[in-house]
Amino acid sequence: MALSGFRHLPGFLDRQAQMRLKAALDDVLEVAPLFVPVMPRSGRPFSVRMTNCGDLGWVSDKAGGYRYQPTHPDTGATWPAMPRQLTTIWKAVADGAPAPEACLVNWYAPGAKMGLHVDRDEEDLSAPVVSVSLGDDAWFRIGGRKRGDPTEKVLLRSGDVLVLGGDARLAFHGIDRILPRTSDLLGEAGRINLTLRRVRLA
Ligand code: MD3
Ligand code: FE
Helix, strand or coil: CCCCCEEEECCCCCHHHHHHHHHHHHHHHHHCCCECCECCCCCCECCCEEEEEECEEEEEECCCEEEEECECCCCCCECCCCCHHHHHHHHHHCCCCCCCCEEEEEEECCCCCEEEECCCCCCCCCCCEEEEEEECEEEEEECCCCCCCCCEEEEECCCCEEEECHHHHHCCEEEEEEECCCCCCCCCCCEEEEEEECCCCC
16 A cells, blocks of 8 residues: 555454444434435435534535534534544544544445545544444545546455545545445444544644
C-alpha cells in the first residue's frame, strides 16, 4: 500500500466487543432511524442507508447537498450521543486528534455499494477518519489523490478497524460489494460501517 496514512487493524474488536457495539447501535437506531440520503442536483438515492450519532451528523439531499448538521433530516431530533465504545476506539487509534464529533452509520443491505469518492466535507482534514466494520465482509477499494490513480482492494471483516490519516485522508475510496451471510453477527444479511470523524477545527 503506497499511502502512508492507511492502517488496517484486522480483528481489532473481538466477538464480545462487536456484540456490545451492536447492542449500543440498536439503541442509536431506535432514536435515529436509518434514512435514505439523496445525491445533490441529480436527486439519485444512495443504495446505502444511513444515520448518525454524536454532536453532528452527515446528511445529503437534493436541495442542500452534502453537509453536517446537528439534527436528523427526517425526525428533526438531535442525534443520540456517541456510544462510549466508539470514543474509546478513537482514543486508542487516532494519534491524539481532537475528540470525534460525528459518527456516520452506513447500513449495506445485500447489493448496496458506495462508489469511489473523497471525504472532504469536514473542516478539519488533518484529523484521521476511523472506520469500524460489523457484519458481513466487504470489498473496500482505495486509490490515490486523483480519480484515475491505481487502486487496491482490501477485504474488510467484522471487527476490523481502519485508520485513514495523512496521505490516505484525501484518497479516493469506496465499497465494491458486500458478501452476504459471511458473518452471523447482525442476525440478518448486511453490513454496518461506522466512521468516526472530527468535523470542525478544534
Ligand atoms: C478513506 N464508508 O462513509 S469506510 C464513507 O465502508 C465511506 O462504509 C465506507 O467511505 C464504508 O465515507 C468505507 C473506510 C473509509 C472511510 C473514510 C475514509 C475510508 C476512507 C476517508 C478518507 C479516506
Ligand atoms: Fe468515504
